[in-house]
Amino acid sequence: MKQPARMDLLQGTLDLLILRTLQGEPMHGWAVSERIQQISEDVLRVNQGSLYPAMHRLEHQGWISAEWGVSELGRRARFYRLTAAGKKQLERERENWDRLTTAIGRVIELA
Amino acid sequence: MQWTDWKLRLRALFGRAVVERELDEEVGFHLAMEARKYQAHGMEEREAMLRARREFGGMDRVKEECRDARGTRWVEMLAQDIRYAVRCYWRTPGFAVTVIATIALGLGLNTALFTVFNAYVLRPLAVREPDGLYQFGWGTRSGSTIFTGEDARLVRKLRPGFQDVLAFKPVFAKSGGRTLFGNRVSGNYFSMLGVGMAMGRPFETEIDAVVLSYNAWQNKFGGDATILGKTVPMFGGMYEVAGVAAPGFDGIGQIPADFWVPQQAERAAADGGQTLVGRLARGVAPAQQLTAGLPEAQRVTAVSLRPNATTIPLMPETVALILPVGLAFLLVLLIACANVASMMAGRAMARRREMGIRLSLGAGRGRLIGQLMVEGVVLAVPAALLGFWVSGATLGMMTGAVRSTMPPMLAKMIRFVDLTPDMRVFVFLFGAALLATLVFALLPALQATRPRLAYVGRPSRLRRGLVVTQVTVCALLLICAGVLLRASGQMAERDLGFGVEGVAVVGLNQPVGVPVLEAMRAEPWNEQMAVAWRGPFSGPLRTMSAGVAGTDVSTRAGYNFVSPEYFDLLRIPIVRGRNFSAAEAAGEGAVVVVSEATAKLFWPGEDALGRTVRLAATGLQMDRGNRMPRFREAEVVGVSKDVMSGMVTEGRDATCLYFPTSGAGAGNETLLVRTNGGTGAMEAFLDAKASSSILRVTTLEELFAVQVYPFRVGASVSTLLGVLSLVGLVPEFETRD
Structure with missing residues (x-):
């Protein structure tokens, strides 16, 4: 299997990615990491070791909530869903991200 | 901090097993999905599983990080430390019991003192504003x-x-x-x-x-x-x-x-x-x-x-008065703490190897100090509870002891203030326990965790400092006890200049009348009876402005009105001249018997007999609550021996002018009666004949005891504290090699 060039995630962006990924439907942890990888066409690979601590932190913040459900394996899995507070947080983090990328873009273009 | 967060934290704390199982299951599910993915790419099941694990990284580290996210780590660590400490003490119950008892004693004594202080000085009176x-x-x-x-x-x-x-x-x-x-x-x-x-x-x-x-x-x-x-x-x-x-x-x-x-x-x-x-x-x-x-x-x-x-105002004078007592009690607590601190330090020294290894393995010094502090708190909490009990017991014992040793006259009349503990007492106990823990746990903890290459087998500076403090404090308390004991002993043996044995003192609120006095004089129990304005030991002598006739120099001189029997009854010798005559007594004539000290002050080196004393009399019979003579000059007819009839602490009366009076005189507040065989018969007589005039019946011996009593209490308290601190020193010398 060919390994595409991996990029380390910027500090703090993992939260944004998790929240955005959960915007559609409830998912379990593995699916979140797979989805991020797929959509980014294997550019972004979530360090699986930091995924779960991040999700538990978000859960404590009240931005996502967890619930046990039955997975495609027929086995119990923990499904995470975005909460109302999480939606607001997602918007805030998106705005921050946009401002950051615009600013970096301008510096790269014009400096 | 949000509600969900608290909910999850509580769940993590109280449903720890469930939460841990769920974490295992969640990670397990992740690995299974990952392995399935690799199998779909044609990998062997075993190899796929291994690959999934490798990708996931250090399982335990990830789990630790998830636990960190719960924010309950410190509670778990605390619980772990507490469990560890309790287990350790369980194995060495002698040590734990000694520490708890020592600290409890120190805390209890201080809380007892504070309870009294609080009741008098801090607790607001139960009145509006x-x-x-x-x-x-x-x-x-x-x-x-x-x-x-x-x-x-x-x-x-x-x-x-x-x-x-x-x-x-x-x-x-x-x-x-x-x-x-x-x-x-x-x-x-x-x-x-x-x-x-x-x-x-x-x-x-x-x-x-x-x-x-x-x-x-x-x-x-x-x-x-x-x-x-x-x-x-x-x-x-x-x-x-x-x-x-x-x-x-x-x-x-x-x-x-x-x-x-x-x-x-x-x-x-x-x-x-x-x-x-x-x-x-x-x-x-x-x-x-x-x-x-x-x-x-x-x-x-x-x-x-x-x-x-408050009952006693919180003013600098009050603080200055209570401070030495408070310090003495506080020092006992500090001695207790110092003892425990050296015991704890000894224990911590024995664990230096353990500490050293843990430090070199990367445990933070803060974490180790925290653990030692937890070990201190585990002992401090039961000590504080026991201390509360000790303070209650001490107060009970103290009031009991005061009641039984107090002159019966006081004990009968005086009720103690309410000493139930209130919020301020609990705050004090908590603060004192905190202070104690800091002294007995933190100091040794700081010392034991100081990274050092080798243990030098010499008592540490901390330990030596503790012993020096203890010896000093102990000596101080014992010196105090000695001084007060001596003072009270001296007072009790002091030559008062007159005889107090067997003299009953009857306080009057109005004259009993001559017929009753005559009937009383005839009673078989009555050996001798005298009338006076104020009896001995009823506080400092009242003073008035007086001087030598013919000069305009005046001094404040003590004075009293007494019947002629006063000198005989109290065995006060008249050294020059004579006693009052019956006529002078009945008519309250313008004559005076002066004490030797007064004679020496007014006519130094001369004979006082026949001289005249000038008095700043206002002509009123009573002035500002004081009985006044009706004459402005009085002739000295006699000179009497000096006595201590005011405050015993002040020694012999510096000046005293005796003016004549009799049972018929108005404004006399005291009857002095030398009885044979107690005051019972006399009290029965008075109750029957003159109950409306009698304020109280007591004896001179009792009034004298009332004046000496505070010194005896002071001596007992400082002896107790001194002995306690001496006992506190014993373990120090036992451990000296």
């Missing part, structure tokens, strides 16, 4: 601040700077076999203080009503629910119970009052010993001078105000 109350005093040229009823009436009329002013005077009353302590109070007493009634009403204009304190009603009148309207015999009359004051109110003086009766205006007018308490007008600062419009402005030179929000 106690902070506005000030006790009022006048400084006059003669230095006298004794208020008479007339002064009280004037001040109340003028109310300088005050909304209102009340007057009260402490009195004792014998009532149906009980001795009660109470106050004669002005009519506005209850309304000005804003004290409610548990039942009934306060008195207004009537003169024979009494209000009982809740405490006295419960303990001395059996809580009789139908007491309102019943009469209580007091002061030779019958007083109707008008009300029972609200619980918790014991008056505003220093001795809790059992009852309050109204002041009779005409009798109180010339009666001294009034205490005036005002409620400061709004917007008037306590420091503001309040002399405006005061009577006899030329005589009143200063006005003093003393806060009366």
